[in-house]
Amino acid sequence: MAEPISRFRIGYALAPKKKYSFIQPSLVDLASQRGIDLVPIDVEKPLADQGPFDCVLHKMCGEDWKNQLRDYAAGNPATLVIDSPDDIERLHNRISMLDVVGELELNLETARTESFGIPKQVVIYDEENLLNPDLWTEGLKFPVIAKPLVADGSAKSHKMSLVFNREGLSKLKPPIVLQEFVNHGGVIFKVYVVGDYVKCVKRNSLPDVSEEKVTSLESSLCFSQISNLPSHDKSDEDKYSTSNLLEDAEMPPSRLITDIALGLRKATKLHLFNFDVIRDIRVGNRYLVIDINYFPGYAKMPSYETVLTDFFCDMLGKKEKD
Ligand SMILES: O=P(O)(O)O[C@@H]1[C@@H](OP(=O)(O)O)[C@H](OP(=O)(O)O)[C@H](O)[C@H](OP(=O)(O)O)[C@H]1OP(=O)(O)O
Ligand SMILES: Nc1ncnc2c1ncn2[C@@H]1O[C@H](COP(=O)(O)OP(=O)(O)O)[C@@H](O)[C@H]1O
Ligand SMILES: [Mg+2]
Ligand SMILES: [Mg+2]
Secondary structure (H helix, E strand, O other): OOOOOOOEEEEEEEOHHHHHHHOOHHHHHHHHHOOEEEEEOOOOOOHHHOOOOOEEEEEOOOHHHHHHHHHHHHHOOOOEEEOOHHHHHHHHEHHHHHHHHHHOOOOOOOOOOOEEEOOOEEEEOOHHHHOOHHHOOOOOOOOEEEEEOEOOOOHHHHEEEEEOOHHHHOOOOOOEEEEEOOOOOOEEEEEEEEOOEEEEEEEEOOOOOOHHHHHHOOOEEEEEOHHHOOHHHOOOHHHHOOOOHHHHOOOOOHHHHHHHHHHHHHHHOOOEEEEEEEEEOOOOOEEEEEEEEEOOOHHHOOOHHHHHHHHHHHHHHHHHHO
16 A cells, blocks of 8 residues: 655744735645645644644744744754744844844955945934934935834834935934935845745835935935835836836846855845845945845745745755754
8 A cells, every 4th residue: 555645734824914925825736736734823822732833934023922932842843943033033123134244254256346235324222312413423424214223024114214414314213223325226136035045136216316316305205115116106206216227227146146145044044034235336336235024025036936835845855854
């Protein structure tokens, strides 16, 4: 008689919006064909009652969930938790998130022609400091982008302002990160990482700001999740018009992008993330990492079902060997 074929169970704990976008029938079917059942986890119920799991995927906030996961992992050391809540934590703060880029020691093949880094930035914890730029301006010039320090996935954490002058500072609510606005030709590069797989795509971004604009415009401009706006949906042609910028933009060197991606993967120990890169048009061949996101919108990545299923098989295969 034929041996029963063992199947794997991957539990997933995702917010409803994420579940809707990521757990597509096409992914569930492909994973199933390859022996993997994707099983929803109810975070309101004890995790131990819902197992066993060969692997747990998650993007949930809150200490309760983290504690559940830690307890489950301690009791089930053979279960793969992708990724560890402690490793994810550094991406929830816009300073620690980018610190890791500065720590990368890459032996770049492209070092003679390309370089990478992060924009100048400073963290402001209170209004007193904010309104006294003499305390923090070191090397930082207007315009700046004000970003909430916390990047926890809430709508609030994506609300940003482009600040053109001192006047614009008074509307900000610390704790915030003030980051140098770098002209980058209106296009950002999103680099999706899934284990050792790396895929870079182009997206719309904020348009460049000219010297004259800095003095003639209002004191600040608010925006949120600009890269998710389709071109035809832009509310104000003047502010966001990118014409053919997206189509015409040249991709960054793939070797550089892969080196940064795999460097970040090693340094953060994370398997599932993406990062946003801009090309500084003042320099031309300098690339700046401006954002790193845990478990991003993979469904927007070409062939995401195959990429993710291959990754699951790879991880489960390695686990079996161990
Ligand atoms: O919803 P999507 O597909 O736009 O994905 C969001 C990501 O978009 P991207 O894949 O980079 O274009 C998005 O990336 P950005 O921060 O916009 O660069 C975040 O990863 C977002 O998660 P969170 O709100 O920060 O927890 C992601 O949101 P969640 O799907 O995790 O809610
Ligand atoms: N330093 C910067 N210079 C120029 N544009 C930036 C800079 N930082 C962010 N942006 C623009 O703002 C958008 C949102 O910033 P980001 O840090 O990626 O926040 P979020 O986590 O909400 O995606 C980016 O996609 C990019 O268009
Ligand atoms: Mg971003
Ligand atoms: Mg982000």
